[in-house]
Amino acid sequence: MSQLIFHHYPPSPVAEKVRIAFGMKGLAWQSVEIPRLPPKPLLMPLTGGYRRTPVAQIGADIYGDSQNIFRMLDEETDGPKLVTGLSMALASWSETVMFALALRVVLTNAMDSAPPEFIQDRGSLYFDKGWTEEQMKSDLPAFEAQLQAGFAMLEAHAAQSGTYLFGDAPNQADANLHYLLWFVNGRWEGGPAFLSQFPHLLAIDAKLTAAGYGTESALSGEDALMIAREASPQSPTGIFCYNPQQLAVGDRVVVRQAGDTADPDVTGTLRMLDNTRISLDMHNDEVGHTALHLPVLGYKIKKA
Template identity: 45%
Template sequence: MSEFILHHYWPSPFAHKIRLAFGLAEVEWNSVEIPRIPPKPNLIPLTAGYRRTPVLQIGADVYCDTQNIVCAIGNKGYGEKLFPENCMTKALVFSSWIDETVFELAARIVITNSIITAPKEFIQDRGDLYFGKSWSQEKLYTDLPSVILQFESKLKLIDDILKDSKNIISNGLSYADISVGYLLWFIRGRWKNGPNILSKYKNLLRLEADINRLNDKHVYKDMSDVEALKFAYESTPTSRVGINSNISTDLKVNHNVKIKPAGESSDPTVSGNLRYLDSSSIAIDHHSDETGNIAIHFPVSGYEILKSG
């Protein structure tokens, strides 16, 4: 059995990004489908309350956030396929810009255009998650023309990058290209005007065609959420313990810490005893009746990390 267990649902754009990464790395994985909105009773024991999708499980080590997940896959021997020509740092920085700036605009467009047609509870959940509790339909409608202009300006920038290069950073496809691919997949499939907007950008279309071929490389097996919990319970975390000496912090191993995505959102705070911390990642120890002892990993960038008490 593959060591990679992806907790996801198929329409999730961020899960699609990781599925493309699996295709690029040419690795087998196990698919555990989870609900699109809370409650997620058989996921929460693995994440200490973290609710975003996807989550990668490797035994009793659980990785949250796609930036963290792709690094975990790379560290298992697939770094050269995900980050050819030593492009890891550049690819992660580019992907962060896509996620935090460009996708945020795309999400606003899609949610605003789905307010009437999508289930009310889904719109409310995603509105609270992406825009905070103070969001309103009226403001989304008012801002939409400006948001579309901003989004197109970002598409033009990416298309210009591709004028003189087949791919974003490297000669072969990398994680940076995948970050563009999931964005195009989302906007093409969720916004009725998406295909028309994308048709303006021939370089993006070329890259999109190359990335879509990775869909043919999906090799996965279905797994139940109960099986995944049992696998965690029967495993032991194998990840590192300690504090990297090159970072400035008063935190120590076993300090109780609180972790939450930065910014205004409805995300719950996750807490646990600090297991590991360096400049790019943090891990906490967690115990539940369903999972036993596990380690949960988050990126440092984009997250609020505070000592409890």
Template identity: 30%
Template sequence: MSHLILHHYPSSPFSEKIRAVLGYKQLAWKSVIIPSVMPKPDVVALTGGYRKTPILQVGSDIYCDSALICDVLEHEQPEPMLYPPHIKGVARVFAQWADSTLFWAAMAYNLQPKGAALLFAKLPAEAAQVFAADRRAMSGGMRRDRPEDATAAYRSYLRRIAHMVEEHDFLFGAAPCLADFAAYHPLWFTRQCVPLMSDIFTATPAVLEWMDRMADMGHGRMEPFTAHSAIAVAAGSDPLPLVGDVFQDEHGIPLGSQVTVAAESFGTEPTEGELIAATRTRYSLRRTDPRAGTVHVHFPRIGYVLRACL
């Protein structure tokens, strides 16, 4: 596989999930720091519209969503495993809960006024307004928990995680799995990005000990890289060949159709391209950009909507 290029920014929780996986697997990777808010012209040159963070680039293949990125990294380096066979199903189900229900409770708690004030304390006064407007645009009609409701839920979830890591070092045993990385990143944001809010961990010291074990794995072998260089890599590469059964039809949309793929809820900006694969687990689109050339953009099926262009 070509060099792994991660497009991310330091305070992105889902980026920390992937950085931690890279550390666990001790992988070498190139780091492209991207804006936290729109516009993101270099990201969109690669994705065609998708703007959430992070994205993983391998040559001219672009992988969207941290769930799919974890699958790609597991294929790149199978050991140590994210999906041990005896807990593969439960790890995926737990991770899906952590990336949604736990994440949104944690962020509603983290970004209540005193947390948000701390996050933007060292930035220009308008930075908080720009960030809030950007996230409102991404949220659309999503229902958000009130801070008091989110706080109660977050405390309950932390107690449940504590019960798991009091029994052994990680959520499901002596070694971490996908579930650990999915649960870790929203808690990491509380502790590292809005530390004023981290008193919520006082009642669950076992959670802090588990988080220390996660942090000790580091972020792998990172090398700074520029967005210009990443786009040049895409333009100078051919996408990887598609292998195996590339079409499982659930929509009546044949391969070769012009389609859009978009997230179901948060960050619903669509990517348009030619449908070249709809496997059991992912969609793949071929698209051409004036700067990046021909790229294949990949999305997980779960959490994404495929539509034919009219």
């Protein structure tokens, strides 16, 4: 395998989910630090406008979304397998339900201290259209109660599950637990007291954190672009699933986040579609031919 490159920034909780997975697999990886807010001029040529963090890269194959990055890690790298059907389903719940609640709690508590442009940007990605600070603050106790309910479900499971959520080895589900705890604990001053109700979850997390993040070395964004330019996509092409939209390889397609968010659309040429991944061929002057891989669940795919 050519080198594993990871585009992220240290405070990103979703990137933390993947960094802890590098530790579970014992991987060596190259770290490119990207900005927390757009513009992201050294990342956009690789992603064709997909702006979320993190993004992984192997040569000219570019993987957006942590869901998809976990699949890639199992397919393209060594180490124990992390993904099962159930871990994927739990990851999806943790990303949609639990992370949305955690974001509301953390960001609403930070509204008087974080830079206003940061709150505005994240509000446009994660909150309901037309949100106001006043409404978010008045809803805060209700969000905390829901977040607590979700952690209580996981705690009841963890009390019986053994060393990790699914037995004696950690997997994707534990990584999805870890990033929620890491975010709530580290970014909300009430987080440690709130989480102290969940000792079994904290015990799992202590083991994950102790195992670390694999072996990291720094890479510049410019060098990551050069690596993409000098490579060509190695991933498969074809249609490998029931195909209700009757898409064909070579069609121009638009992929957008499901939900009413401010994320830009991504447009490319269909390269591969299966049940859980869509791959687009992209071309631009800075990096030449790349393939962008995004998940199917959580994204809306349409012919352009």
